[in-house]
Amino acid sequence: LAVPVMAMQSAAYQKLHPREYYKKFLEHGIRPDGRGLMDVRRTAVSLGSIKTADGSALAKVGGTTVACGLKLEVGIPSALKPKEGRFEVSLKLASLCSPEINKKSLGRTFVGNDKRIDAMAATIKKTIASSQMMNLEELCIKEGASVWVVYIDLVCVDFSGNIFDAALMAVGGALRSLQLPPTQIAEDGEVMLSREGKSSRLTIKRYPISISFGILDQKHIVADPTAEEEKLLEGRLSVAFTTDGHLCLVHKEGRESISSKRINDCLDIAEKYAEKMVKKHPKVFGFVAS
Amino acid sequence: MRVSRKDENIHNATVQVFVKPITGNEDIEHMLMSTMVEDCLSSVILVKMHPLTRIQIVIQLLDVDGSILSCAINGAMMGLIDAGIQCNKLLAAVTVTQLDSEMIVDPSKDDEKRASVVVNLAFNANDQQIILSNTNGLLSKSDYHNIINTAQKAALKVEKFMRKFFESTMR
Numbered sequence: 001l002a003v004p005v006m007a008m009q010s011a012a013y014q015k016l017h018p019r020e021y022y023k024k025f026l027e028h029g030i031r032p033d034g035r036g037l038m039d040v041r042r043t044a045v046s047l048g049s050i051k052t053a054d055g056s057a058l059a060k061v062g063g064t065t066v067a068c069g070l071k072l073e074v075g076i077p078s079a080l081k082p083k084e085g086r087f088e089v090s091l092k093l094a095s096l097c098s099p100e101i102n103k104k105s106l107g108r109t110f111v112g113n114d115k116r117i118d119a120m121a122a123t124i125k126k127t128i129a130s131s132q133m134m135n136l137e138e139l140c141i142k143e144g145a146s147v148w149v150v151y152i153d154l155v156c157v158d159f160s161g162n163i164f165d166a167a168l169m170a171v172g173g174a175l176r177s178l179q180l181p182p183t184q185i186a187e188d189g190e191v192m193l194s195r196e197g198k199s200s201r202l203t204i205k206r207y208p209i210s211i212s213f214g215i216l217d218q219k220h221i222v223a224d225p226t227a228e229e230e231k232l233l234e235g236r237l238s239v240a241f242t243t244d245g246h247l248c249l250v251h252k253e254g255r256e257s258i259s260s261k262r263i264n265d266c267l268d269i270a271e272k273y274a275e276k277m278v279k280k281h282p283k284v285f286g287f288v289a290s
Numbered sequence: 291m292r293v294s295r296k297d298e299n300i301h302n303a304t305v306q307v308f309v310k311p312i313t314g315n316e317d318i319e320h321m322l323m324s325t326m327v328e329d330c331l332s333s334v335i336l337v338k339m340h341p342l343t344r345i346q347i348v349i350q351l352l353d354v355d356g357s358i359l360s361c362a363i364n365g366a367m368m369g370l371i372d373a374g375i376q377c378n379k380l381l382a383a384v385t386v387t388q389l390d391s392e393m394i395v396d397p398s399k400d401d402e403k404r405a406s407v408v409v410n411l412a413f414n415a416n417d418q419q420i421i422l423s424n425t426n427g428l429l430s431k432s433d434y435h436n437i438i439n440t441a442q443k444a445a446l447k448v449e450k451f452m453r454k455f456f457e458s459t460m461r
Contacts, residue, residue: 115321119322119325129426237423247434248425249425256333257414263423264435268431
């Protein structure tokens with residue numbers, strides 16, 4: 001008779017005082033789903049899942065699933081960089097990703113709010129650009145006239161916290177699977193797909209691998225927050241290291257401030273995590289012998 | 291200001307920041323800038339003092355010559371003090387660029403173009419804790435440590451300037 005009463009009490013406690021409930025776990029160095037404070041959930045990446053896209057990948061971090069599709073279009077290069085192609089990133093949360101997606105309560109979390117999703121897409125774009133993972137000159141069709149523009153579309157199909165890490169992995173996988181079709185240029189300058197010639201792939205020097213931390217308050221930082229944890233967090237720190245050991249993103253946002261020492265601890269964890277990911281997903285992040 | 295139904299919060303004021311470029315429409319980089327500024331300012335404004343209201347901050351970019359994010363945060367901070375909105379701490383934001391091993395604090399547009407790394411940091415003036423960190427470019431961990439140390443010293447100067455300015459206008 002005692003057990004059902006206690007279960008009801010703890011469920012009620014969680015509803016009434018979610019932060020205190022969560023803190024009780026953190027004080028013992030564990031989280032409600034059984035992970036340690038700095039443990040990341042299981043990840044999975046699969047390439048080429050979407051046949052209609054020019055490149056695609058599906059990445060999962062725990063339950064959070066993000067699909068990335070790449071579409072190539074011919075564009076005009078900028079006058080300052082006539083040999084370089086471009087890429088644009090967009091991020092969308094599909095309505096099916098979470099039962100709370102359009103509910104007003106979601107506005108307070110780090111997603112669900114349109115401006116924050118656009119901001120996340122901008123951060124992803126900056127991370128890709130900062131990491132210098134691809135050589136944009138490979139996207140050139142004719143210098144000064146035509147280049148490939150890669151539209152990177154990310155869709156979260158299942159939201160369980162921490163979209164950023166899954167999205168970045170999906171982009172990495174999709175760029176790896178991207179096939180640039182062979183082209184020929186007609187007399188009037190129009191670019192057409194040619195039937196002969198092979199499609200080429202992009203040479204990708206390195207992949208950015210990120211780990212996002214949630215900041216609950218001054219003392220507690222957890223890695224890879226779930227959706228329930230994200231609601232309670234006051235700040236977020238995303239750190240991305242590349243597969244060859246450079247730091248390419250330290251993005252801290254949110255209301256809570258942290259000391260530089262905590263950030264440095266997180267950098268150490270992120271560095272080890274990037275090394276681990278290369279070993280765990282060699283087909284995606286390992287090097288291709290070309 | 292009165293807040294619209296969908297944004298209202300019964301416990302706190304809603305802080306909204308809009309960043310408007312010189313020409314053209316806002317794109318995702320401006321959205322990113324506005325969420326970063328909004329987070330920084332929400333952490334210092336005492337939102338519990340004004341429930342069901344909206345504090346709207348519009349940052350109109352007039353001339354972008356480098357260090358735009360720190361400029362926006364420092365400007366918004368001074369605007370808040372000027373408006374008399376209660377804040378619990380003073381924010382100071384700094385941009386640092388690095389090219390090889392040379393660091394430039396508060397870079398101009400040309401400095402930023404030439405640099406390999408551009409880092410924006412915002413600190414609490416009292417305890418030097420980091421509210422905002424944003425990096426662009428490839429760097430190493432030790433580079434980042436050095437940049438934080440340099441930026442903290444620069445943030446103290448920014449804070450001194452702010453205090454001096456307001457103390458002189460108070461008279």
